[in-house]
Amino acid sequence: MKVTVTTLAGDVFTLDVSPELELVNFKALCEFECGVSSEQCLVHHEGRLLQDPQKTLGGFGVKDGDMLLLQQRSTAPPQAQQRGAPSMLNMDFSQIQIPGAAGPSAVSQRPTVPSSEQQQRVPPVPVNENDPAHLRQMFLNDPHQLSLLKERNRPLADALLSGDLGKFAEVLDKQRRERVEKELMQIRMMNANPFDASAQQQIEETIRLKNVDANMETAMEHSPESFGQVLMLYIDCKVNFHPVKAFVDSGAQMTIMSQACAERCNIMRLVDKRWAGVAKGVGTQKIIGRVHLGQIQIGPAFLQSSFAILEDQPMDMLLGLDMLKRHQCCIDLKNNLLRIGTTGTETAFLGEADVPICARLNRTESMEHTALESEDKQLAEALQRSSQDTAGPSGSTVASNPSQQSSFPEATISELVAMGFQRDDVITELQRHNGDKQTAIASLFAKNFKIPGQK
Structure with missing residues (x-):
């Protein structure tokens, strides 16, 4: 008969076994497949722990197509378990320096082994890695892990930074329970009929998500810079002697300007509305018209360019490919500057503190900002309806x-x-x-x- 074996780590594999196979031999077979020692294996079937090692799988009621859950036993020594100490990984902590302790010169080259009298006098310090206070302190002491938590688990990071331990423990416990319930539900669905099409899709999705997590962990280890936010290229310029922060975009076909910026620069009187239309790209926007000739001051140089005026544009001005090619501009990312070929002048790109707010918002913050605006609009409409009803x-x-x-x-x-x-x-x-x-x-x-x- 064929049985499907899954682990809490997400490993899923199928074994072809006999109903007369004893549990101890089944654990040894699983050890060969997943690398977990047979002595540390705990096998669950339909929510029940299989304990008798000499009993056969058929004796436990395992049938063809069933799914078994494989769990790793705690590695803590029996004495520590009797004292209530939490399970710890088999790790060597001898080379770890505690912050605030003596320097390397005060540490002996060879670790000293305490005597039996000292071992009896000094009790072991229990460290529970699942304790919310311990986890919270770990994140606060490691800025790198805290930044990763902000990227991967925003609700838990917000609870952590709120300073309320109770709120952090509540969010952490809720997420743990949801994850366990989801895993148990998946196991029950696959145990019902592993060869069903929906069950096969669930198994395939589990394997795919495992590969996605492994790919992300590899990227975080070898190229963590890919998870950072890249700023757009902005420069300082002047249009009609009014300061403007312009976005340099070599992917745009033409130079555009928002209606608000055109009004601020007093060039709306030059707009030719015969060139009205619709700009298509990432979405569509209405083009009010076109300013056929205008001057842009970039540093000491004055450059001529045309502008397409857009009605609803978040950024003030965008320097498109028409203007960049006309003046032979070069985007130098190594030196972080824009080099203008026709005048030989250079201007540096703006830093994060100088770019407009719309360029600093990431996707999550933009969605939250849009949601807040939507809530404010709905509240205003509700108040207006209430005043009309009364x-x-x-x-x-x-x-x-x-x-x-x-x-x-x-x-x-x-x-x-x-x-x-x-x-x-x-x-x-x-x-x-x-x-x-x-x-x-x-x-x-x-x-x-x-x-x-x-x-």
């Missing part, structure tokens, strides 16, 4: 006290009061039904109708 028939706000002066005819109110209804109730119902007397009378009778014998 307006009376004439458009003014309805008074909170219905006994105040009403806009309805006094004759209508007196007629309904003569029927035995209270004046405040009459005005309230007329307001609800926009002055319709018949509907208000029906509503008043329905509210004041009582079943005989009912209190």
Whole structure:
């Protein structure tokens, strides 16, 4: 029979075994496949731990197509487990220098072995790697790991930087429980029928995600700079003697300028609206028109260029390929500057602190900024609808006290009061039904109708 074996680390493999195979031999076979010692293997089947090593797989109820979960046993010594000490990896901590301890000169070249009396007198210091306080301190002491946490797990990083240990522990426990529940759900789905098409897709997706994680870990180890944020190339210039931060984009076909920047530079009077249209690229934007000739001052040099004016453009100005080729510009990334061939002048690209805010926002911050703007817009619309709902028939706000002066005819109110209804109730119902007397009378009778014998 064929069984599928999965581990908590994400390894998945299939074994062709006999139902008469004993559990101890099955663990040895798994050791050959995944490298985990058979003495440290714990085998689970349908949420139940298989314990008797001499019992066969068939005796445990394992059938063809079932899935088994392989777990590694804790490597802590029995004495430490009895004292409640957490499991520790088999690591050599002798060469690790504790911050604040004595320098290398105070450390002996050969580690001293404490005597049996000292071992009995000094108790072992328990260090629980799963303790939220310990994990939080580890991240705070390692800026590199903290930066990786911000990239890979933003909610946990926010909880960590908030300074609230309880919030950090809550987010950490929630993420752990969600991960365990997801893994158990996947195992149950694959155990139901491993040869089903959906189960096969789930196994394939598990293997793919494992390969993706391995690829990302390799990239983080060998090329961590690929996870950094690259700034756009901006330079300082002047248009019509007004300072502008221009974005140098050799991938753009033409030089463009936003309508707000054109108004600020007082060149909207030169816009030829016959050149209106639509700019297509990453999205579409409306082109208001074109300024056929304008001067851009870059350093001491004055350059001539044309501008396409866009209606809704986040950046002020973009120097496109038409202007860069006309003046034989060279983008020197080694020296971080723009070299203008026709004038022989050079200008440095702006640093992170000098570029516009729209160029500093990464994708996550941009999405959060857009979400906040959307929430503010929805709140404003809700407040506007609420104010409109509380307006009376004439458009003014309805008074909170219905006994105040009403806009309805006094004759209508007196007629309904003569029927035995209270004046405040009459005005309230007329307001609800926009002055319709018949509907208000029906509503008043329905509210004041009582079943005989009912209190």
